[in-house]
Amino acid sequence: MKKLISTAIAIFIVATAMAQGIKFNLIVNAQPPAQLSEWGNRREVLMLIVTGQPGAPGGDQFKIKTEIKTTDGTIIASADLAKTPVFTLNSTGAPTILLANDVMPLEFMVFTGKYKTSLERTGKLPAGNYIICARPVTITDYIPLGEEQCKNFYLASTQLPILMKPYNEEVLDAKKAQTAIIFRWSPVVPTQPSPVTYRIQVFEVLPTQSPVQALRSNQPLLDKEVLAATQFIWQPQLSFLPYDEETKKLPTFIWTIQSLDASHNPVTQTDGSGEGRSEPIIFFVNPDKNKIPKKTN
């Protein structure tokens, strides 16, 4: 018992001494990307600023002990300190800035239960509120070098819009379509911190092209940015080609929505093509309702 007490006192003394030598500040974005591997690519997501004078008791080197908890305090992930990297205080006394890859190296983080399964299958944790805690520790016996700092964050997988109207393979009457076509889509979920810019693009599919090939090749007939709204009325101002008696193909179009954040970057850069583009769908314009056209291209 005496030994235990004396060890605890020793730890307290060292920690207090080190705390005077090392100061640190944890900054975490309140709504970081849901894809945890993406944290390392964005400087603004997580930052740990460590300052201290070299020669402090415990040495100039330290490791970061990181834990992720649910709001009820259950630890769902912790850093494997035997494997995490060692950091050295800046010899000039200038602050050392550590980013997500240093503080939360995913290759050395051990996740538990359903969180581990979720991360392996989706790269994300289930949507909800979490707490990330970090503190520097000594490199051999992991004695804390100061108080733990914790920050709350909210994780939610960003879902790109689903295209609603015209629905996939809808055949529009040319008489109506040449005056106005209504486009509708669902909003980005969850609601983003700043209004989303929806860039709507419509491409003509040429008879020799597949729809996705047309999207990746052609100049869009419509390329319009709509702020925060999920409907757009397009006046195409086009003369649709007449029904082709030989190929029996209808004029075909493919449309998609690209969702952009306030900096004009895709709202999600890790899903699908990385361009924040929703799954495109096609629609046809039938210039002659009396003809039975071949829809496929």
Place this chain on the structure above:
Amino acid sequence: MIRKKIITSSFFLCMFVATSFAQEIPDSSLLNKVKDKAKEKLNISGTMGITYEGYGLSRKPSGWTGYQPRRPWNQVRFNFTPTFKFSKNFSLPFNFNFAAIPTNFAGPYAGIKKPTFGQFITNPMNSFGLNPKYKWAELQLGTQYLKYSELSTGDIGVFGIGFDLRPKTFLFKFFTGVSQQGINYVAGPPVVTGAYKRRNWMAQIGTEKEGKYLFALNFAKGKDVPTSAAPPPLTIRPQEGIVISLVSDLYLEKGFYFKAEGAQSTFTKDLATPLSPNIKSLKPFIEAHTSTLTDYAGQLAVGKKGKNLDLGVMIKYLGAGFQTIGYPFLQSDRLDYTLNTRINAWKNKMNIVASLGQRVNNVKNTALRAKQFIGNLNWFTQFSESFSLNVNYNNFGFQTASGLNPFGIKNVSNDLGINPTFTFTGKKIIHLLSLSYNYSKYDERDVMTGLTTSNNTHTGVLTYVPTYLEKEISPDFSVLYFYNNVPGAKITLATLSAALSMQAAKKKMRLRGQLQYTLGKLNSFNSNNNLIASCNIDFKLTKKLTWATFLTTNYFKYGNEITPNGANYVETGCRTGFQYRFDTKKQK
């Protein structure tokens, strides 16, 4: 420079081949007899052509840029798709479709202006495919758009080499190549997004009897080369992915069918992330990084197809981490189920097509699960020779929690369309009168206040088409009224249009002209005006050579709803091209 070379060389190639086909062979010498015999065995059929597209835009007042060009100023497209049939068992089809000027706006080639040769041939706007086939063995060379299944690969063109072997009922397929070249990021303007060079591999082993069954194992892999772009793209990550799927189709008697596919994908979202011992690798195919995911997908369709009744159920599940290189725009994390039906009744005078289903997004995260209801109905009835009625109804509803906001997202779209058509037949003329009314309602809930705003649209169209039984002209006329009302904005559009099509030059020429005028009004601003004129001329120069031209012009003048007041623009478009169809067998 490359563009010029391509245009010039392709033009001469087209002309040379066209001339060769057009030439008649004198049949007096022995050599010609041999040639004739060879020609009997060799059959060449297909098409080739060249099309020019021109676009013009004039905006006023000068310096105003409120309207952007929407087509390339100039474009030349070529197609050359002959099939050389050397014997009953040996054929050599070509599929060359390419354009002189890159116009990519989305995807890896977005913004590229001066491609290298490698970038030119792998650009999705160009295809250079060659598929020599001997009996059941096909060699695949150049650009190929191969669809193995719904969950493995199908949307991407790959330039490379492979084969498709089908001995008896067996299937052995393999293809490897490059689907995109490395493209350096350019800050612009114009911005070039940039891309990493992507190598692709795909294979299929299985057994198939057309119309009876298919059972196959698919494998598709793609891997980016992280060093292939310098500077690299800013927002795109180098990726690697593999998908393995098992597909099974069964077509039974009496029209019953069963189609199923199960797939597993292992996908690394960022090859720059460190290797991870915590995640299972699928060696030797893929080594796990911290951004590697492994997830599943499956789809099942069961139903019956008949003469008067189709009934089918389709279920599709895509796990949140399911991703495949072969379908780059696939939206994962969803469960779709739909019931589809088609009914023909009343001696085929009544036709009903309907589908009902639901799409659930964010399946894994119940807190933000989004549900989308889908319902479509199209009901057509031919009551008599002179009267038919078409009714359609579409409903899309989207509902989900919205994260930290007090109210969830709820958007509901309803569309109802009624379209009666009357036909009156006279001695010399048939009158067709078609009325169409569509009501569209779109409700959106504000996530902060919980208030729902309604967006209502009414569209009415009246069309009159007289068909002259003894004349070669076919006119049609229509009037349209469109009204959209949303809090803060009211849009009214009224359109008058007339078209006339006719044949000329001993039926060798088909002409069609259209004129359309639209008067538009936004709130209480002055009206805007739009006039569109277009003309099609299809001229059959010879039995095999056609010349098709499409000319259009569009004038739009704003009211005072934008600054500068009275701004206007004129767009002009021209598409003209020659198509030569050939078939040496039919020529004889």
